Amino acid sequence: MQRVRPLPGYLIQRYQGWKATRYKDNQAWYRHLAHEGQHPRAMVICCCDSRVHVTAIFGADQGEFFLHRNIANLVPPFEPDGAQHGTSAAVEYAVTSLKVAHVIVLGHSNCGGVKGCEDMCDGKAPELEDSSSFVGRWMDILRPGYERVKDIKDPETRTRALEKQAVIVSLENLMSFPFVRDAIAEGNLSVHGLWHDIGEGEVEHYSAEADDFVPI
Amino acid sequence: MQRVRPLPGYLIQRYQGWKATRYKDNQAWYRHLAHEGQHPRAMVICCCDSRVHVTAIFGADQGEFFLHRNIANLVPPFEPDGAQHGTSAAVEYAVTSLKVAHVIVLGHSNCGGVKGCEDMCDGKAPELEDSSSFVGRWMDILRPGYERVKDIKDPETRTRALEKQAVIVSLENLMSFPFVRDAIAEGNLSVHGLWHDIGEGEVEHYSAEADDFVPI
Amino acid sequence: MQRVRPLPGYLIQRYQGWKATRYKDNQAWYRHLAHEGQHPRAMVICCCDSRVHVTAIFGADQGEFFLHRNIANLVPPFEPDGAQHGTSAAVEYAVTSLKVAHVIVLGHSNCGGVKGCEDMCDGKAPELEDSSSFVGRWMDILRPGYERVKDIKDPETRTRALEKQAVIVSLENLMSFPFVRDAIAEGNLSVHGLWHDIGEGEVEHYSAEADDFVPI
Amino acid sequence: MQRVRPLPGYLIQRYQGWKATRYKDNQAWYRHLAHEGQHPRAMVICCCDSRVHVTAIFGADQGEFFLHRNIANLVPPFEPDGAQHGTSAAVEYAVTSLKVAHVIVLGHSNCGGVKGCEDMCDGKAPELEDSSSFVGRWMDILRPGYERVKDIKDPETRTRALEKQAVIVSLENLMSFPFVRDAIAEGNLSVHGLWHDIGEGEVEHYSAEADDFVPI
Numbered sequence: 001m002q003r004v005r006p007l008p009g010y011l012i013q014r015y016q017g018w019k020a021t022r023y024k025d026n027q028a029w030y031r032h033l034a035h036e037g038q039h040p041r042a043m044v045i046c047c048c049d050s051r052v053h054v055t056a057i058f059g060a061d062q063g064e065f066f067l068h069r070n071i072a073n074l075v076p077p078f079e080p081d082g083a084q085h086g087t088s089a090a091v092e093y094a095v096t097s098l099k100v101a102h103v104i105v106l107g108h109s110n111c112g113g114v115k116g117c118e119d120m121c122d123g124k125a126p127e128l129e130d131s132s133s134f135v136g137r138w139m140d141i142l143r144p145g146y147e148r149v150k151d152i153k154d155p156e157t158r159t160r161a162l163e164k165q166a167v168i169v170s171l172e173n174l175m176s177f178p179f180v181r182d183a184i185a186e187g188n189l190s191v192h193g194l195w196h197d198i199g200e201g202e203v204e205h206y207s208a209e210a211d212d213f214v215p216i
Numbered sequence: 217m218q219r220v221r222p223l224p225g226y227l228i229q230r231y232q233g234w235k236a237t238r239y240k241d242n243q244a245w246y247r248h249l250a251h252e253g254q255h256p257r258a259m260v261i262c263c264c265d266s267r268v269h270v271t272a273i274f275g276a277d278q279g280e281f282f283l284h285r286n287i288a289n290l291v292p293p294f295e296p297d298g299a300q301h302g303t304s305a306a307v308e309y310a311v312t313s314l315k316v317a318h319v320i321v322l323g324h325s326n327c328g329g330v331k332g333c334e335d336m337c338d339g340k341a342p343e344l345e346d347s348s349s350f351v352g353r354w355m356d357i358l359r360p361g362y363e364r365v366k367d368i369k370d371p372e373t374r375t376r377a378l379e380k381q382a383v384i385v386s387l388e389n390l391m392s393f394p395f396v397r398d399a400i401a402e403g404n405l406s407v408h409g410l411w412h413d414i415g416e417g418e419v420e421h422y423s424a425e426a427d428d429f430v431p432i
Numbered sequence: 433m434q435r436v437r438p439l440p441g442y443l444i445q446r447y448q449g450w451k452a453t454r455y456k457d458n459q460a461w462y463r464h465l466a467h468e469g470q471h472p473r474a475m476v477i478c479c480c481d482s483r484v485h486v487t488a489i490f491g492a493d494q495g496e497f498f499l500h501r502n503i504a505n506l507v508p509p510f511e512p513d514g515a516q517h518g519t520s521a522a523v524e525y526a527v528t529s530l531k532v533a534h535v536i537v538l539g540h541s542n543c544g545g546v547k548g549c550e551d552m553c554d555g556k557a558p559e560l561e562d563s564s565s566f567v568g569r570w571m572d573i574l575r576p577g578y579e580r581v582k583d584i585k586d587p588e589t590r591t592r593a594l595e596k597q598a599v600i601v602s603l604e605n606l607m608s609f610p611f612v613r614d615a616i617a618e619g620n621l622s623v624h625g626l627w628h629d630i631g632e633g634e635v636e637h638y639s640a641e642a643d644d645f646v647p648i
Numbered sequence: 649m650q651r652v653r654p655l656p657g658y659l660i661q662r663y664q665g666w667k668a669t670r671y672k673d674n675q676a677w678y679r680h681l682a683h684e685g686q687h688p689r690a691m692v693i694c695c696c697d698s699r700v701h702v703t704a705i706f707g708a709d710q711g712e713f714f715l716h717r718n719i720a721n722l723v724p725p726f727e728p729d730g731a732q733h734g735t736s737a738a739v740e741y742a743v744t745s746l747k748v749a750h751v752i753v754l755g756h757s758n759c760g761g762v763k764g765c766e767d768m769c770d771g772k773a774p775e776l777e778d779s780s781s782f783v784g785r786w787m788d789i790l791r792p793g794y795e796r797v798k799d800i801k802d803p804e805t806r807t808r809a810l811e812k813q814a815v816i817v818s819l820e821n822l823m824s825f826p827f828v829r830d831a832i833a834e835g836n837l838s839v840h841g842l843w844h845d846i847g848e849g850e851v852e853h854y855s856a857e858a859d860d861f862v863p864i
Contacts, residue, residue: 014275023417029749034415040266050256059230080348089354101677132296138305199250201239233449446707455849466847472698482688491662512780521786564728570737631682633671
């Protein structure tokens with residue numbers, strides 16, 4: 001593959017710095033993880049967005065979080081049709097092989113994927129409605145959430161509500177996986193929904209009592 | 217959703233610690249990112265594995281890497297069939313909306329997904345061959361890589377070769393996306409393949425000259 | 433000592449978070465504790481096991497529990513032979529200097545030390561019988577407990593019974609310390625035995641009436 | 649054992665509160681830990697002192713730290729004489745069975761055990777010199793540290809220096825265990841020394857470069 005390029009120098013330099021410092025300081029733990037395997041306590045499903053640093057926010061070390069990141073932190077419904085479902089594969093591996101104790105869906109403010117979905121459902125982004133738009137088809141998962149918030153008048157409030165729907169719809173879809181339902185029923189798994197305000201650093205969590213997000 | 221639980225207390229405490237220190241110290245930058253949007257320089261595609269800390273290895277700050285994480289860091293082939301393709305959506309968003317300058321595929325040692333693929337192709341994991349196995353169907357993406365390494369005699373060498381094939385097959389599939397090919401041809405995008413040894417902290421990159429992975 | 437390494441960065445970050453939140457919120461109490469000395473109400477003797485969080489289970493604050501943790505929560509018999517007895521020193525300090533009102537021995541399920549003792553006594557762990565095995569010699573303390581449960585047929589029941597013997601033998605040995613006996617006789621000390629099921633969150637306590645463990 | 653008493657009611661109440669809240673919220677993780685075993689990343693050796701809350705300071709969750717606590721966080725020298733050495737047993741179990749990546753010795757300010765040692769070595773605590781004093785014989789481990797600081801004039805400075813010697817002597821003694829030395833040499837273990845100021849919330853770590861404690 002002639003078009004594959006060497007890594008930019010500044011990334012090589014940073015890697016070398018990491019190797020000489022953080023890796024060296026934690027070499028024993030890295031080797032332990034390599035030899036003994038991973039035993040993460042939680043799976044976190046969050047957005048690819050470059051502004052979401054879940055390991056920093058929760059002080060997580062190597063080996064602690066099994067991390068799946070996709071556009072808008074979405075989980076599709078259970079659909080065992082033999083096609084390729086990367087998110088469903090990640091959930092299946094975490095719950096049935098790694099037997100994680102927690103699945104945390106972490107949404108966030110200012111989400112480009114959620115905004116795209118809103119525009120598409122509003123009829124303002126015809127390019128996303130095209131069957132060949134991967135982003136559009138992926139954001140279809142959030143359409144049931146759009147239906148619930150579409151009548152909100154204030155634009156900012158509506159967008160924020162849709163960002164939180166991205167978490168709620170994903171939690172609902174998670175529950176459609178038989179192995180997730182079983183693990184919850186057996187007391188071996190709990191699921192959690194969070195929404196993170198990037199600019200203000202706040203985190204809210206979905207409360208079953210309130211049936212809404214509340215500050216933690 | 218009655219079955220959604222509040223966040224464990226130790227994560228709340230750690231979050232509060234982050235809020236009072238790292239967030240507080242960087243509030244201006246977080247607010248800038250929230251108001252001005254993200255402008256990541258690179259997309260990184262890596263595994264969900266809890267032992268892979270790509271932001272640590274490359275000293276990445278908030279806003280720097282658009283991060284997609286799935287099982288075994290795989291990119292499927294270009295298939296605009298109207299179905300949901302989370303990885304393809306992430307690539308499309310990064311290249312066409314965010315216009316990242318780099319796409320980096322980062323593989324790693326001791327990968328459970330790759331091992332599962334090897335076992336499945338060897339006929340040792342019939343449960344993964346079932347059409348309802350999300351992990352099995354997802355790992356089908358790596359079958360062309362298995363074909364290339366299956367005759368390697370030494371088991372450890374073969375597994376390692378297959379881990380690197382997970383990067384190579386993904387790079388090949390990346391090239392099947394027209395908007396990726398176009399961005400490369402216009403000089404607006406470069407793609408890179410890396411493989412990371414978790415225990416030893418080494419990173420190798422795919423060299424087009426050598427047509428193989430070489431230490432960086 | 434060239435081989436001593438700096439603390440891993442994630443622990444430093446978490447510490448800084450603690451300092452900025454929980455420490456700051458409780459600074460007055462920490463300073464009080466530093467200046468006025470500790471006045472714990474109880475000594476707890478529990479296992480080193482990472483899954484036993486005694487301060488969480490009993491909602492203990494800074495300054496409340498004098499905590500000794502060793503393998504399998506064992507107290508050796510009173511043996512004032514001039515050699516180093518770390519556990520006996522801790523008991524002596526708690527009872528005669530701090531004059532704690534309670535000594536609580538807390539055993540637990542899934543104890544690796546107890547299982548090692550059972551295997552050793554069953555003749556299945558010759559490496560633990562070696563005179564140079566610190567774990568083996570330490571677990572010798574539990575041999576009288578093994579004698580009492582060895583005829584139990586069901587393996588799981590036997591292991592659980594031996595875990596509870598680790599508490600009973602320790603309580604018996606505690607009573608062999610003259611200063612413990614005296615403090616109890618004077619009404620200044622009471623001793624308690626608990627066994628904790630890690631997976632189910634249950635706690636049982638030794639009841640003198642039942643001469644057995646009963647749920648609390 | 650007629651003299652064993654039921655647990656005080658306030659502890660039962662707190663336990664029941666924990667069971668209904670923190671346990672319930674984390675049940676899945678507790679069960680995971682019970683069924684899959686512990687995989688702690690670090691062993692921490694700290695004092696029994698009720699004011700030292702190591703899990704709080706470092707935001708540690710269940711399963712993270714293998715915790716040995718004794719008077720003055722001391723490790724005795726390697727002495728495989730067939731006698732009972734609880735601390736050596738804990739170190740052996742952590743390093744050879746659990747294969748922890750880190751051993752952290754955490755000393756602290758205002759340590760009663762260290763003060764007792766200082767008084768004893770100064771000839772001011774004859775009761776601790778008695779061969780039947782468990783605390784006195786245990787604190788003998790720190791005598792080499794006393795020798796190094798005894799000429800310091802200012803009493804407060806001298807006591808603080810001796811508290812830090814409790815960490816240094818323990819690190820030196822740790823290095824006398826062949827399995828510790830081997831694990832370090834193979835890159836599978838690193839050891840760390842910390843000293844914690846209870847009143848001010850500060851933590852210093854032993855720096856090999858400085859051959860002294862420095863703030864973190």
